[in-house]
Amino acid sequence: MNSLAQCLGHTKPFLVYCLSEQFESDLTKSSLTKGMLFSSWVDVLKKLWTSSAPVNPTNLKFQAQRLMKNFPLSRQQDAQEFLIYFRMGLHEEVNRAAGKSRHSSRDLSKLSEVEAASGAWNRYLEIDNSRLVDTFVGQLRSNLECTTCGHSSVTFDPFWDLSLPIAKHQMKPVTLQNCLQLYTDKETLDGDEKPNCEQCNRRQKHSKSLRIYKFPKILVLHLKRFTPDGRKLDSMIDFPEKLDLKEYAAENAKESSTSYQLYAVSNHSGTVSFGHYTAYCRHPVSGQWYLCDDVRVEAASSNRIVSQQAYILFYEMI
Numbered sequence: 001m002n003s004l005a006q007c008l009g010h011t012k013p014f015l016v017y018c019l020s021e022q023f024e025s026d027l028t029k030s031s032l033t034k035g036m037l038f039s040s041w042v043d044v045l046k047k048l049w050t051s052s053a054p055v056n057p058t059n060l061k062f063q064a065q066r067l068m069k070n071f072p073l074s075r076q077q078d079a080q081e082f083l084i085y086f087r088m089g090l091h092e093e094v095n096r097a098a099g100k101s102r103h104s105s106r107d108l109s110k111l112s113e114v115e116a117a118s119g120a121w122n123r124y125l126e127i128d129n130s131r132l133v134d135t136f137v138g139q140l141r142s143n144l145e146c147t148t149c150g151h152s153s154v155t156f157d158p159f160w161d162l163s164l165p166i167a168k169h170q171m172k173p174v175t176l177q178n179c180l181q182l183y184t185d186k187e188t189l190d191g192d193e194k195p196n197c198e199q200c201n202r203r204q205k206h207s208k209s210l211r212i213y214k215f216p217k218i219l220v221l222h223l224k225r226f227t228p229d230g231r232k233l234d235s236m237i238d239f240p241e242k243l244d245l246k247e248y249a250a251e252n253a254k255e256s257s258t259s260y261q262l263y264a265v266s267n268h269s270g271t272v273s274f275g276h277y278t279a280y281c282r283h284p285v286s287g288q289w290y291l292c293d294d295v296r297v298e299a300a301s302s303n304r305i306v307s308q309q310a311y312i313l314f315y316e317m318i
Contacts (some may be wrong), residue, residue: 001057001060001061001064001082001086001273002277002279002292002294003050003079003266003267003277003278003279003292004079004082004083004086004266004277004312004318005044005057005060005282006048006264006279006281006292006316007073007096007264007265007266007279007312008087009044009045009048009049009281010206010216010264010281010282010284010314011135011218011263011264011314011316012263012284012316013134013135013187013217013218013316014118014131014132014135014136014218015045015049015284016069017135018041018042019042019045019046019049020053021042022131023038023042023131026094026096026130026131027093028092028093028094028095028098030098031089031092031093031095031098032066032067032089032092033063033067033089033093034091034093034145034154035093035269036063036066037060037063037064037066037067037089037090037093038090038094040059040060040062040063041057041060041063041090043060044057044060050139054295059269060238063091064085064086067085067086067089068082068085071162075309078119078226079266079268079277079311079312080161080163080222080311080312083161083220083312084160084161085115087132087136087160090132091130091132091133093127094130094131094132095128095129095130096129096130097125097126097127097129097130106119108120109153109276113141113154113252114252115250116154116156117139117141117156117213117214117252117254118229119274120139120155120156120157120194121139121156121158121214124158128272134217135216135217135218136160136161136216136217136218136220137158137159137160137216138158138159138212138213138214138215138216139156139157139158139159139212139213139214139254140156140158140159140210140211140212140213140214141154141155141210141211141212142154142155142156142157142208142209142210143209143210143211144195144206144208145205145206145207145208146199146200146202146204146205146206147188147205147206147207148197148200148202148205149197149199149200149204151197151198151199151200153198156213159216160220160221161220161221161222161312162180162183162221162222163222163224164176164179164180164182164183164221164222164223164224165179165183165224166179166223166224166225166237167179167181167182167184168225168235168236173236174235174236174237174238174312175237175238175239176178176221176237176238176239176240177244179223179237180245181249183207183210184209184210184211184248186207186208186209187207187208187209187270188205188206188207188208189205189206189207190205192239194206203302211248211249211250211251211253212245212248212249212250212253213249213250213251213252213253213254214243214253214254214255215253215254215255215257215317216317217316217317218314218315218317219243219245219260219314219315219316219317220312220313220314220315221311221312221313221314221315222311222312223237223310223311223312223313225268225311226272230272231272232271232272233241234308235308236306236308237306237310238260238261238306239306239310239313241261241262241302241305242259242260242261242262242318243259243261243315244258244259244260245258245259245260246258250294253318257317257318259317259318260315260317260318261315261316261318262272262281262282262305262313262314263281263284263313263314263315263316264279264281264282264314265279265281265305265310265311265312265313265314266278266279266309266311266312266314267279267280267309267310267311268309268311269309277311278291278292278293278309279291279292280292280300280305282302287307289301289302291304291305
């Protein structure tokens, strides 16, 4: 929790929103935690940025545990899973769409891609609409193509982060671009994964490819180091401080900028069953990098950021 608190606490647009107390006018009492999670989070942020003393996040942990009853924070937990639950909990407390009626029901499949993407996004905002959505959520374009008749169908879905498979290279270092390429490359859906083809009117083998249609202000990249068979991949992934995602953009992508700057990294050292989380965070004003551990914060050189422990990367649009 501490590692991700530091990463989120260095997320400039979200930090400004929290510390300026703009969130108070967005709080909804209909959420499960009734605003207490966001309030305790802001209390931690204020202490982080106004005091040099260690911050005790006991109340934040208590409020988070109320939300995540099946996710005991007293034991070792996966940071990426915690990030999903925690951001969603904060989002629900400031969700502008909470309690409002839903109107969109029209069929998007007959529209142009631009219209379909806009319709899918507006439909999403009718259910989930908050400053966290404004900050963290993007939109993916998914294309399914039947390998038998060639019929294709396109859908547009929101994403809060991208979980990237780790590419394997025998003779050269693995880069973040290799992982992004693997994520967006065509994959074959066959066997039990075969979807139904509207043209053939039966389940058929398909190819599937992904592209980014709407780029989020804050891009969160999760490196899938933990495998389904219980192993941890300690591969060194070389990731840049400045990242351009232009080659992974869908045609007619919505955002004008595809360029990002790294500002935080959540690290995991250890094994699947036992480990420790730390964070590297770049100061939003000075640009100095810091290593944030449970009980200390110290200046760090930027050449230390790339390591085998890097697990979740945080980039801001530039």
